[in-house]
Amino acid sequence: MPAFMTPEWAEAVRDAVNRGPDPDYRAGKLEEYWSWIDNARQGFEGSVALAVRAGHDPEALQDRALLLRFSGGTCTEAAIVAPDAARDATFVLAGDRDAYVDLAAGYEAGKVVMYRRLLLEQGHLLAFFNRVYFFVEMLAVIGTVPTEFPEPALT
């Protein structure tokens, strides 16, 4: 099982995001909802970075982040990058380690956003919400990718 925030995990995330949700999950929601998401996805030419926040300082991101680039409705690149490179993304979402652990354990992606477990650290707020269900369902898919979380370093 690939470790969190490693190139192997990033590649598994790219595959999962391009594959989309499994049919049973998809069947539980209306087709018009998925059409909305498909439109949002097709129109998104940009990138999303998922960063891990170190402590409560929003400026302090840990040393690695996941960067996903999208073009033509496809995730064309998934890379593990340094925080400075992550800040070049169209949208940067960041949360503490526990947010990602909970997401991988099945915690609802909608709550991750609504309860501010992941915050939009960078990017145009309204533009993000113009495609919000695409991003939320993408988080839900990422949560299904098996991964191991290394124990946090003692400080």
Place this chain on the structure above:
Amino acid sequence: MTDTLAPDTFRLVEDAQLRGILDIHIDDMLEYVHSGLRDLPGYLELYDRYLRQRWNVNELDFTRDRTDWTEAMTEDERASFLAIASGFHHGERQVEIELPIFMVGCDEDHKIFISSQIEDEARHVVFFDRFYREVVGLEGDIMGTLDASYQWISETFVGPFGLLAYQAEELRRNPFDERARVRYATNYFLWIEGVLALAVMKITLGYARRRGFLPAYYTGFTATARDEARHVQGGMRFLRDAVDRDPTMLNEIFDTLRTILLMSSTTSRLVYFEPLGLTRDAVLEMLITQLNRKLVTVGFDLPDDIRGMVQMISPQLAGG
């Protein structure tokens, strides 16, 4: 004093104590919301109304509601009711926790009114917590009942309420950013409270009144609607004052509405309104009417593209 309610009805709605709320028709309560929009009251006037109209959520007795829920209502009615009421259960919690940060950037009169609104929202959270615990039968603490009712809310709930959370975070970082405050107020006071809440309130309250069911729910939620009247009037005053000071603020309102309407153009779950006596088309009509009445009353003229988007919305069953 009033442009939509007869004077005696206005006074009845304005002055009713909690026990008398049961006698007020929800349609009169919804008209009451609009009665103050044309001459928007000041914040201290709204605060004075709060002092006269606040109610004690612990005075409600849900015993009869529990009997109605378990013995009189059908399974279809309960399912539709939960699909609608759960959006409020969560919506009230979200607006409660996202409002304090907005208060930081308010002037002094407005701060006093917002402090009363925060108390209102907390009381509404407790109201729904009691309903879900004592009538529906959920267990747990406040977050426990919220987690248990999350299964009934639509995935598209994260649209307006996720936006509100992130807008609150934007204000936390810069509480005096007037443009961000106007965008926040457009989502919170105009859309969530002024459109979603007021339209959707009518569904469950109209049902309860027609069937003679759930008297404590009807009483508490109709009292909540009266609280919303103050919130919407205060929120629309803030928006109108912001536009009067700087007409380019209309662009912030319209840009926010474009995002909200785009998010509202779909839904992830089919909700059956018919068991509660309404159709999807009727609910859509209520949403559109609520939006148009707010905007027309305070003198905001929608651009054509937004008018077109309004016609495309799908019912979002939530409020706060």
